[in-house]
Amino acid sequence: MELTKVDNWIGGCFVPPKSKEYLSLGCPHSGVIFGSVALSNGEDVEVAVLCAKKVQVSWMERTTKARAEVLFKMRELVGANQQRLVMCIANEHGKTPFEAEAEVLKSIEILGYACSAPQLISGKIQAVSKGVTCFERRDPVGIVASIVPFNFPMMVPFWTVPLALVTGNCVILKPSEKAPQTMKLVAEIFKKAGVPDGVFQIVNGSKNAVEAICDHPDITLVTFVGTSRVAEMVTHRCRLLNKHVLALGGAKNFLVAAQDCHVELTSSNVVSSFTGCTGQRCMAASALIIIGDQAQLLDLIVRKASMLRPKNKQDGVYDKDAIGPVIDGASKHKIISYIDQAEQNGSQILLDGREWYKASITSEYGEGGYWVGPTVILHASSDEPAIQEEIFGPVLSVVKVSTFEEAISIQKSSIYGNAACIYTSSGEVAEWFASRFEAGMIGINVGVPVPSEPFSFGGMKMSKFGELDITGEQAIDLFTVKKKISVRWSQ
Template sequence: MPGLLKSPKVVAPTTAHGSHDKVPSVIDTTNFIDNQFLPSRAEKWFEVRDPATNFLVTRVPQSTQAELEAAVASAERAFPSWRATSIMRRQQVIFKLTYLIRENMDRLARNIVLEQGKTFADAKGDVLRGLQVCETACGITTQLPGEVIEVARDMETRSYREPLGVTAAICPFNFPAMIPLWSLPLALVTGNTLVLKPSERDPGAALIIAELCVEAGVPAGVLNIIHGAHATVNFILDNPIIKAISFVGSNRAGEYVWTRGTANGKRVQANLGAKNHAALLPDCNKNHALNAIIGAAFGAAGQRCMALSALVLVGETRNWVSELVERTSQLKLKGGFEQDADLGPVISPESKKRVEDLIASAEAEGATIVLDGRGQKPIGSQFAQGNWVGPTIITNVKPHMRCYTEEIFGPVLVCVEVDTVEAALELINGNEYGNGASVFTNSGPTATLFQKSLEAGQIGINVPIPVPLPMFSFTGNKRSVAGTGMANFYGKDGIRFYTQWKTVTSLWRAEDALATEKQVAMPTQQ
């Protein structure tokens, strides 16, 4: 086992973005194979730029075919011994990894700010939510026991869970630490090996986690990291050695991953797009509701699959829009390392253009832009070229408008007005997505009605982002998941996804243990 390896990555500075020009050179991102950070021989490279400044941070390879095959071969070689490693030993490795991630939370967060653009506080939250999956995985010895029963005299049947083999994870840009950690702890603690593809837009956090895995005692080959875009995804989908794939991303990509992966006989868990609603009722705690809605809509610049992007104003709450706008306009649009930053940039110039085009489409279709974030940017020359879109609120939105039907994935809140609770339920349930929905009310019966009637997989009652902690599972539904939606991330479903049942029936006759007569003659039976 090699010692602690240092990932050859540009580490985010601890000061403001203006210090980036002091980085002497850009270091290319490496593959991670057999516990080594290996420079790629790629011919094609993707540039990673700080979203706040568009300064170049690193280049990410389109891993070559040989490198992709080497990663899978490494995982395949490592599987037999890792599978045979006792569950107590695997648990101890995850215990140490959990400790190391907590110790390196600020380091991981700085890298996320630099590559993804989140505020430092939000980036620490990204790491924390992944860390919680690690913490829950430490309880594997109580989560994995099988079943046994004596089915006849001296005969018993027992069932227990075994690992699948080589697995893979395809991760998005918006949670560079959390999403890899949705898969990695559970895949490893259950005895699988993992080939991880982080987003080519911000791979640094995944490589830091790989470094921590080595220090935690993860053997060579148990975790491998490769890079790239479509070619790498297709390789993962088609490689016969890979038995299961975890994916988080857009509907177009996720439905493709599901279709091609399952056609190749693989297990696939896939979380896709969303259009999360909150119903705002007149009897709610107004101060709490408005603050919660603002945080859920504009945190992380709206780049969350559970972001609150559609507000349903019920009855007289339509008169609260002016106060909502007033409070939202006080949010500070800044670089992630800046003091008091509330939201940072979107990930890329292309994302900025898409968000701004959807805002413009709302205006063209007759909606009203009551708070316009287009053209906003922080003070400071270093931010002049950043991918900035300020908080935006759109009212008079109708269900047929593009800004309502499409996932914007930016700091934009669309507001739809309805007269009754029944109309709010009908509107929310009529949406094709089903990740999450919330209701703000002080009425227990009304809350219960929403809880029972809403079709989204995750419901919040006075909670704007109802993502469950990892002792439960992430349970989106409808078009927010691919396929049947039964292969949920983390929790009990995560354990089920990464394991398969084996059932053994055995017979040990008691009389054989008690027999005393000696047989000295040559046996005559055939």
């Protein structure tokens, strides 16, 4: 098998890193090395910034409509390459084709929203006194860097890149070193769409690249999505240089099942939430609080989750009964360690996914890979690490309580505040919880409450560092500087 090499995309072409160093890429399905990705440093970031500075003014001086025309072409070409992108995501990340297709379609949807920028960014104008008019204009912030995670190698970059470009900024993207191939393909598509060389660039790598991005004085804004620990470090490092920064961190999303919930709908939705994308999404359910004795609900969740099976090469695009591997060996061992610890602490393992990785998945993939099956744990205490900490895998931790107050107390005690959901048939109950949840995104009978544009994506507490959200209307404010202008012409 020919190994894939992922170089940096700088100045409209692929170039090797200055260090000449590469990191091996392992296939999540089998663990077999299939390629390598560039490990960049400050020299590579400097070259990318210099290229961006050469074209920043000319890109900014285009009208918003002219920039939007380029995005329309991007949207057309992404659609034309949809199947290539789907298979690239599925192969490098481990998602099922169904999940990968959903990611590509969501990216196209975000592009469509960015195409409407000429209508979205028009400013206010008003006569404020005799002979004096005030108006506002939006200018780009300059050079934007986006540091993105592995779990959505296309969609998360599209949270920032299209809106940053259409508002007149140049963008330097730092993909996850665990899943860099998808945006390599996207870079080629962007060039065909007419994005000028230097306006969109990719610098691959890990810690050295991130630190160089945070420290570069000519990068005006940094966006980050990843763990809370790194998000806090990135925020602090950027603010030392008075940079604009928005960093999204980890999550521990609590679902609450009231006694009047629709059992069939709730069980299906909970399973979809905690097993979708193998639990590797910041919006996945990872803790379920059941109010009262709801044996039927818990039995249905376990039964439906147990029907899922490892993805194989024969699965069709729309096969929803299969789930893929986790991203790498470190993730697999971390997930299993939480299950082991819960068992040692006396929790009941109602569904055990630890045996998946020992099985031969298919003859095509061979033995090995990073497989963990759906797991359901019933805890006696909400203080368990699996209840409080982010696992990022297909593990559902369940705890039973007697009252609404106990349920809301557990959710509010979390250091995270990304998302929360209440399952109920009562509008009064839904309103009670929605008004009390400490989370930026709330679902009512929706276990993955991702807001669609124009609504913005962002959490609270340790799930977000920064004042604005990363998509939708707030992202337009993030990527622009509002200038307020007062005019008097009359004597």
